[in-house]
Amino acid sequence: MNDILVLDGAATAAALAPHRLMSAVADALVAVARDHVSAPPRIAAFAPGGLLGAMPGYVPGLGLAAKLVSVFADPDRPGRSTHRGIVALFDSEDGRPLAVMDAEPITAWRTAAAATHSALALARPGPAVVVGTGAQARAQVSLLASLRPAEPVTVAGRDHAAARATAGLHPAGRAVDSIEAAVREATTVYCCTGATRPVLRRHWLAPGTHVSSVGGSHGPELDPETVRDAALFTEWPGAATTPPPSGAHELQGLPADRAVTLLGSVLSGDAPGRRSPDELTVFKSTGHAALDVAAAYVVHRTVTGGFTEDPLP
Missing domain, CATH: 3.30.1780.10 (ornithine cyclodeaminase, domain 1)
Incomplete structure (x- = not known):
């Protein structure tokens, strides 16, 4: 060999x-x-x-x-x-x-790359926030720093010292105390947590917000109302049709007629992405x-x- x-x-x-x-x-x-x-x-x-x-x-x-x-x-x-x-x-x-x-x-960097592609394809211009301070959040902030170092990124998490350290990975990064306040001001939300229950709430999200949710291996990261109201995008069909750990907690039990679009179809031009400025869009990643x-x-x-x-x- x-x-x-x-x-x-x-x-x-x-x-x-x-x-x-x-x-x-x-x-x-x-x-x-x-x-x-x-x-x-x-x-x-x-x-x-x-x-x-x-x-x-x-x-x-x-x-x-x-x-x-x-x-x-x-x-x-x-x-x-x-x-x-x-x-x-x-x-x-x-x-x-x-x-x-x-x-x-x-795992961290390829997930960040998929989440970033979803934002580039689906999000409107405006402020971005990364929710979380763990390895996935650090990879997300680092990738954004490499790709778009001049565009500000806000980091929000339960541990403010960790949020400051994560924000420091980006030349235009800043840390804030309140996840809710940061999300309410954002156009793009990268949700990168180890959540066992929802960390985002639908009423925090302004019209036209894009959410890239890549956490939630142990439970839902998004609340049911966000999933209900959003146009949904995933990496692969099984994110919605197979149970965890291969499928997403948030996408279990969707109505049979609920559309879930593959991000790759948007990137290739085979399917439309955002349909209106006020549309709420969610990319739910399970990894692939x-x-x-x-x-x-x-x-x-x-x-x-x-x-x-x-x-x-």
């Missing part, structure tokens, strides 16, 4: 070039929407303190990979969870294992193996010198 590249968390994170990641994640989302991806619904084994999920996937042009990720409550931070694991990348032509990477930065494949592709190509073109600006 040829040598397998093994990358720890720091090396994996360093190779996640933001613009290349955004491009690869967009390709993966479109491939999912067009049914070009081979990826079974996520399965999980449950332990007393959490779960171990398995997510294999193949995306044409990006590769073949599988993620094993544990989601456990963090005893040092009540109400929050840890996401740890590995991503294994294989040669899609002959099946050779090529690399093993730390899943934590891959195709996004892990996209991130692993970027990491491997970056480390091995597989990219010959300069990064996008």
Whole structure:
């Protein structure tokens, strides 16, 4: 067997070039929407303190990979969870294992990339707020800092010191004490929490707000009224049709005639996005193996010198 590249968390994170990641994640989302991806619904084994999920996937042009990720409550931070694991990348032509990477930065950054694509495609111009101060919130703020460093971002969370530290990752970041006040002023809300019950309320959201909700592994992050009133977008159909942990808590039991649009269809132009300035839009992310494949592709190509073109600006 040829040598397998093994990358720890720091090396994996360093190779996640933001613009290349955004491009690869967009390709993966479109491939999912067009049914070009081979990826079974996520399965999980449950332990007393959490779960171990398995997510294999193949995306044409990006590769073949599988993620094993544990989601456990963090005893040092009540109400929050840890996401740890590995991503294994294989040669899609002959099946050779090529690399093993730390899943934590891959999960955080590919999720942030999908959430950012939803905002770019669906949100109106205006203030953005990131709700949360954990690993996913830090990745979201860091990605926004790389892509649009001049556009201000507000960070709101229960721990103000953590909110200040997270806001400090963005050159135009600021922290506030009140989640409600920040959300009421926002045009785009990135909800990045380990919630077990809703942290956003419908009456906080102004007409035309866009919500990118990527948390809620252990319970709903959004209240039923927000889901009821919003145009809904997801990465894959199973977010609404399969039970947790593969499906979203918020999207269980939707009426049979309720439309849920795939974000990749919006990115490709195959489906419309926002239909009016006052429409409330929600992107509900559950994660998808195709996004892990996209991130692993970027990491491997970056480390091995597989990219010959300069990064996008």
